[in-house]
Amino acid sequence: NAGVTQTPKFQVLKTGQSMTLQCAQDMNHEYMSWYRQDPGMGLRLIHYSVGAGITDQGEVPNGYNVSRSTTEDFPLRLLSAAPSQTSVYFCASSYSVGQGRDEQYFGPGTRLTVT
Amino acid sequence: AQKITQTQPGMFVQEKEAVTLDCTYDTSDPSYGLFWYKQPSSGEMIFLIYQGSYDQQNATEGRYSLNFQKARKSANLVISASQLGDSAMYFCAMSTGNTPLVFGKGTRLSVIA
Numbered sequence: 541n542a543g544v545t546q547t548p549k550f551q552v553l554k555t556g557q558s559m560t561l562q563c564a565q566d567m568n569h570e571y572m573s574w575y576r577q578d579p580g581m582g583l584r585l586i587h588y589s590v591g592a593g594i595t596d597q598g599e600v601p602n603g604y605n606v607s608r609s610t611t612e613d614f615p616l617r618l619l620s621a622a623p624s625q626t627s628v629y630f631c632a633s634s635y636s637v638g639q640g641r642d643e644q645y646f647g648p649g650t651r652l653t654v655t
Numbered sequence: 656a657q658k659i660t661q662t663q664p665g666m667f668v669q670e671k672e673a674v675t676l677d678c679t680y681d682t683s684d685p686s687y688g689l690f691w692y693k694q695p696s697s698g699e700m701i702f703l704i705y706q707g708s709y710d711q712q713n714a715t716e717g718r719y720s721l722n723f724q725k726a727r728k729s730a731n732l733v734i735s736a737s738q739l740g741d742s743a744m745y746f747c748a749m750s751t752g753n754t755p756l757v758f759g760k761g762t763r764l765s766v767i768a
Contacts, residue, residue, distance in 0.1 A: 556728040573755040580664075582746060590753060598755070604715065632755070643690055644756055646700035 542566050546631050546647035553621040553654045561616040561650050563631030571634045572614040573644065576600065576627040583630060589614055621654045628652070657682045659747050659759035667765050668737045675722070676732045676762045678747030687751040689730040691721070694744040694761075695752055703745075734764075742766045 547562045559595060565572065573588040575598075585598030589608040603625060605617040614633075630650050632644040658681040668674040678688065691703040706721045707712045714721040722731040734741055744763050746755040 571755065575758075582659075582661075583748075583756075583758040585755055587755070588755045603695060628698070632700075634755075642688075643702040643705060645702075649698050 544631055544633050544645050544647035546629075546650050548650060549648065551652050552644075553618070553652065555621060555654060556621060557621050559618050559621065561618075561629055561631075561652070563614045563647060564612050564617065565614075565631075565633040565645070565652070566612065567633065567635075567645065568611060569633035569635050569645075569646075570611070571636060572608065573632045574604070574606065574614070574616045575630045575632065576625075577630060578627050586616065586629075611620060615628075623654045626652060626654045657684075657687075657749055657751055657757045659749055659757055661747055661759035662761050663762045664736075665763045665765070667767055668734075670739060670766055670768050671736055673733060673735045674737055674764065676734070676745050676747075676764065678730045678732065678759060680728050680730060680747070680749050682749065682751050684751040687749055689721070689723070690748045690750070690756060691719070691730075691732045692746045692748060693741075694746065695740075696743070699712075700746075704732065737766045739766050739768060 544565045545643045568592045575583040576587040589595045589613040630645040634644045660679045687708045693701045704716045704719045706723045717733045720733045720747040744761045746761045747759045
């Protein structure tokens with residue numbers, strides 16, 4: 541199993557550009573999430589999905605869009621990049637949430653810089 | 656709303672000593688899970704230990720144990736016999752209901768030789 545994969549590893553964008561961060565998992569997990577990590581802020585939830593076709597907002601959803609057309613993939617779209625979106629982005633997946641020891645498996649992260 | 660508080664931005668510990676990293680949580684849901692993750696300087700998130708709200712005993716995983724005090728809403732991580740490789744950021748996190756993990760801001764642990 542490859543686990544959770546994310547592409548790209550690094551990206552530099554100019555303000556106003558759009559892009560998609562890719563996330564895929566091969567563990568047949570229903571739950572997938574996107575977090576951003578900023579210094580001193582821990583990980584904050586952007587969007588999550590409890591299954592194909594179902595998504596919901598997390599703590600910091602503004603400026604981001606998601607869709608879940610398959611169980612395996614959960615792309616994160618930046619609609620019009622802003623310097624405030626400079627961060628490290630983690631994708632995670634799990635079989636379930638809130639129902640016992642079902643830890644989230646994290647991808648390696650994407651380091652995004654917006655200039 | 657769920658909230659995780661980690662009050663120690665940074666901690667130092669001597670090699671081979673034990674260290675406790677503090678975590679308090681807030682939720683009105685009686686069913687929840689508490690997790691600790693380690694993030695070394697390489698950046699990956701490594702799962703360490705889990706405690707369920709209905710678990711009667713404190714969780715242990717090798718050198719890691721969780722001091723779970725439900726009435727005080729605390730879930731402190733204890734690392735015994737610290738090693739240089741334990742130097743990292745440590746995050747406490749909680750899951751409830753149907754939502755993914757909520758994380759604390761983390762504690763940076765430095766192990767001194």
